[in-house]
Amino acid sequence: MNKILRYNNFEKIKKFINKIKVTSLEFIKNNDIYFGEYENMSLILGMDMLVFIAWIGTILATILCVIYGIYYRFFKKTIKEKPLKVKDEKSQNEEVE
Amino acid sequence: MDIILFIISMSLFSVMFIFLGYLGYKKTKTAEDYFVAGRSMGSILIAFSYGATFISAVALIGFSGIASIYGHSILWLAFLNIFVGIFIAFVVYGFRTRKIGLSLNAVTLAEILGNRFNSTRLQLVSGLIIGIFMIAYTSAVFLAVANLFQVTFGISYELCVVIFTIVVGFSLIAGGLYGVIWTHAVQAILMIIGMVILTVGIYSMLGGIGPAHEAAAALTPEALKGIGSPAATNAPNGLTSMPTFLSKPFMMILTLIFGVGIGVLAQPQLIIRYLTAKNEKALRLAIPYGGIFILIMTFTAFSIGPLCNVLMVNNGIMYPTKIVNGVVTANPDAVIPVIINQFFPPWFIVIFLFAILAAAMSTASSLFHTAGVSISRDVYEKGLKKKLTAKKSLFITRIATLIIVIATLILTLKPVDVVAFMCAFFFGLMACTFLAPYTLMLYWKKTSRAGAWAGMLGGFIFTMLWYLLIYFKTAPSIIGSTLINDYIINMLDPIFIGLPLSFILTYIFSVIIKQDNEEQKMMKKSFENI
Numbered sequence: 272m273n274k275i276l277r278y279n280n281f282e283k284i285k286k287f288i289n290k291i292k293v294t295s296l297e298f299i300k301n302n303d304i305y306f307g308e309y310e311n312m313s314l315i316l317g318m319d320m321l322v323f324i325a326w327i328g329t330i331l332a333t334i335l336c337v338i339y340g341i342y343y344r345f346f347k348k349t350i351k352e353k354p355l356k357v358k359d360e361k362s363q364n365e366e367v368e
Numbered sequence: 369m370d371i372i373l374f375i376i377s378m379s380l381f382s383v384m385f386i387f388l389g390y391l392g393y394k395k396t397k398t399a400e401d402y403f404v405a406g407r408s409m410g411s412i413l414i415a416f417s418y419g420a421t422f423i424s425a426v427a428l429i430g431f432s433g434i435a436s437i438y439g440h441s442i443l444w445l446a447f448l449n450i451f452v453g454i455f456i457a458f459v460v461y462g463f464r465t466r467k468i469g470l471s472l473n474a475v476t477l478a479e480i481l482g483n484r485f486n487s488t489r490l491q492l493v494s495g496l497i498i499g500i501f502m503i504a505y506t507s508a509v510f511l512a513v514a515n516l517f518q519v520t521f522g523i524s525y526e527l528c529v530v531i532f533t534i535v536v537g538f539s540l541i542a543g544g545l546y547g548v549i550w551t552h553a554v555q556a557i558l559m560i561i562g563m564v565i566l567t568v569g570i571y572s573m574l575g576g577i578g579p580a581h582e583a584a585a586a587l588t589p590e591a592l593k594g595i596g597s598p599a600a601t602n603a604p605n606g607l608t609s610m611p612t613f614l615s616k617p618f619m620m621i622l623t624l625i626f627g628v629g630i631g632v633l634a635q636p637q638l639i640i641r642y643l644t645a646k647n648e649k650a651l652r653l654a655i656p657y658g659g660i661f662i663l664i665m666t667f668t669a670f671s672i673g674p675l676c677n678v679l680m681v682n683n684g685i686m687y688p689t690k691i692v693n694g695v696v697t698a699n700p701d702a703v704i705p706v707i708i709n710q711f712f713p714p715w716f717i718v719i720f721l722f723a724i725l726a727a728a729m730s731t732a733s734s735l736f737h738t739a740g741v742s743i744s745r746d747v748y749e750k751g752l753k754k755k756l757t758a759k760k761s762l763f764i765t766r767i768a769t770l771i772i773v774i775a776t777l778i779l780t781l782k783p784v785d786v787v788a789f790m791c792a793f794f795f796g797l798m799a800c801t802f803l804a805p806y807t808l809m810l811y812w813k814k815t816s817r818a819g820a821w822a823g824m825l826g827g828f829i830f831t832m833l834w835y836l837l838i839y840f841k842t843a844p845s846i847i848g849s850t851l852i853n854d855y856i857i858n859m860l861d862p863i864f865i866g867l868p869l870s871f872i873l874t875y876i877f878s879v880i881i882k883q884d885n886e887e888q889k890m891m892k893k894s895f896e897n898i
Binding site: 314316317318319321322325326328329330332333335336337339340341343344 | 439440441443444446447450451454455459577578579580581582583584585605606608609610649652653655656657658659660662663667671
């Protein structure tokens with residue numbers, strides 16, 4: 272634990288995060304997915320990084336739901352379900368009429 | 369808006385509701401039909417009913433307004449609504465809840481808890497908490513939508529409340545959960561149409577996604593101040609940027625995101641939807657439909673809220689206001705109605721208003737149903753140990769639902785402050801009270817009755833005290849000020865402390881006071897289908 276908390280390690284982590292930041296910004300610029308003003312602020316589709324993550328995360332979460340549905344609809348057609356033991360109370364199933 | 373148009377549209381809407389209620393009545397033969405729609409629902413109906421119950425008028429109108437104040441950072445809630453509210457809810461909770469519900473012959477959350485822990489008292493207390501707080505919540509839903517109709521059509525508030533309550537009450541009491549779910553499907557379609565047209569309209573007015581967001585980002589605090597928008601101070605880093613860490617707007621966003629985003633997992637009216645599935649596959653296939661539905665509702669509502677500021681600034685429209693205790697304050701709830709009245713054609717105004725009405729009515733019908741079943745089944749039949757035949761049980765449930773509908777009508781006609789507080793408590797309270805025992809019951813076989821009581825009561829008492837004494841929205845109105853004068857603490861939703869506390873209490877008491885023989889039998893029975 273002490274090793275992790277050493278000052279040098281913090282510096283390394285800082286440098287590493289900075290490297291990721293620079294690389295990702297370059298990637299955004301090079302791939303023309305950067306619509307904001309370059310000099311003033313780092314906006315993606317007019318949103319800052321954290322808001323953009325929420326925006327894209329919402330879409331990705333929906334895609335996850337859709338892929339899950341497609342998988343169970345077309346690829347995993349048989350869902351192994353134990354034969355259900357239900358309704359041992361007679362009253363539960365009594366017909367009203 | 370023309371009152372004749374309102375009368376024609378409302379009549380068509382009511383006839384549809386009453387017809388579907390009648391079809392539900394014909395289909396409802398047993399108590400199980402009334403409680404859980406005969407456990408026969410397919411994936412699309414489950415998804416639409418879950419979504420329409422989840423998304424109320426408050427979520428569409430209220431949260432769009434909140435987004436117009438705090439900016440796009442509220443999109444984190446849309447992410448949680450889909451990832452937690454749909455994906456985690458169905459995958460982690462849905463399948464097991466359905467199987468355990470079937471094993472224990474349970475039709476409500478309170479009954480699942482009561483049967484699993486072999487305690488009718490636990491079921492009685494849970495049913496009472498759910499029933500009482502749900503009446504207040506339903507009343508607040510009607511109050512919001514009646515206000516909207518009063519403003520738009522100029523119809524008296526009382527008349528709106530009476531019409532809405534009678535229409536929803538009839539289709540529910542007659543048609544049971546069949547009637548509710550079928551009307552939900554129609555309402556969900558109406559909601560989708562309304563939100564898609566609104567979103568496409570606003571984005572196209574502003575030139576598409578990128579330009580619209582850039583225009584929102586470019587709004588200066590001075591421009592926002594010029595139209596009287598609270599975003600000038602509440603979105604200090606801009607409408608498309610996150611607020612500074614631990615600042616007041618950040619704490620507000622944090623509270624909203626987690627209070628609602630996580631709280632959804634323990635909502636009794638949503639848990640009933642898992643029990644209506646005809647099989648596990650229906651639940652699994654409901655996930656994509658549910659995800660898309662929530663995307664169309666919340667993602668669009670939260671995205672267009674901040675853009676309303678751009679439209680208002682560009683066209684010199686002032687941010688809507690209201691008078692509270694003689695003081696003029698911003699009225700975020702009126703932002704979307706103002707934009708629609710200014711920029712959309714009259715035919716769309718009617719469609720959108722009925723989409724909002726559909727959102728309110730679908731949530732209200734589910735709340736009425738859950739509250740009615742809680743009071744009749746959990747409190748009267750099981751809690752007070754009345755032996756009822758299926759026919760009598762169905763009759764008692766209809767009477768209980770009727771009483772709840774009348775109580776809600778009275779509360780909405782003469783709203784009292786306590787209703788507003790109970791409504792504000794609802795989401796957090798349900799999560800802190802039920803989520804820990806409910807989750808551990810599903811996944812940890814050693815969860816005991818003592819653990820469930822400790823987690824439930826610990827979470828309930830803590831949350832009530834937090835809302836009464838500390839929470840910034842409620843405490844000043846109840847006791848005059850907050851006990852802790854630090855905004856980071858008093859803006860924190862109780863779910864941050866109450867939920868872990870409830871989990872810890874459930875675990876510790878389950879370890880200390882173990883299950884007795886009867887509990888163990890019920891535990892084995894509950895897991896026999898898993």
